[in-house]
Amino acid sequence: xxxxxxxxxxxxxxxxxxxxxxxxxxxxxxxxxxxxxxxxxxxxxxxxxxxxxxxxxxxxxxxxxxxxxxxxxxxxxxxxxxxxxxxxxxxxxxxxxxxxxxxxxxxxxxxxxxxxxxxxxxxxxxxxxxxxxxxxxxxxxxxxx
Numbered sequence: 001x002x003x004x005x006x007x008x009x010x011x012x013x014x015x016x017x018x019x020x021x022x023x024x025x026x027x028x029x030x031x032x033x034x035x036x037x038x039x040x041x042x043x044x045x046x047x048x049x050x051x052x053x054x055x056x057x058x059x060x061x062x063x064x065x066x067x068x069x070x071x072x073x074x075x076x077x078x079x080x081x082x083x084x085x086x087x088x089x090x091x092x093x094x095x096x097x098x099x100x101x102x103x104x105x106x107x108x109x110x111x112x113x114x115x116x117x118x119x120x121x122x123x124x125x126x127x128x129x130x131x132x133x134x135x136x137x138x139x140x141x142x143x144x145x
């Protein structure tokens with residue numbers, strides 16, 4: 001299994017971040033990172049609209065990410081659902097979970113609202129919240145297959 005023991009919390013409103021250690025016992029108690037992510041969601045939960053700036057998104061990389069197990073590179077995103085206002089997961093595959101682990105984090109919590117569009121650069125345990133200077137207001141090109 002693959003654990004980094006680190007949680008990254010990013011506050012876009014304050015343009016800051018904090019790194020926390022995750023105790024080994026938490027992994028055992030919650031059977032991995034997803035249970036820990038739901039515990040965090042319970043702590044952040046409130047009576048607010050899902051599209052409100054108080055909402056958050058939690059990314060949790062699976063415990064088998066960066067192991068030799070084929071197809072085990074999964075990430076779960078937890079947020080408040082706009083349809084029914086409950087918390088629920090969305091599961092994705094690909095390189096995101098692997099890159100989270102390689103950057104040094106099992107869980108990333110993003111909360112708050114930036115004053116202007118930003119992007120987040122996470123690398124080797126470091127974090128930068130950068131202002132998006134170009135591309136704002138650009139139209140997306142729809143790809144047809």
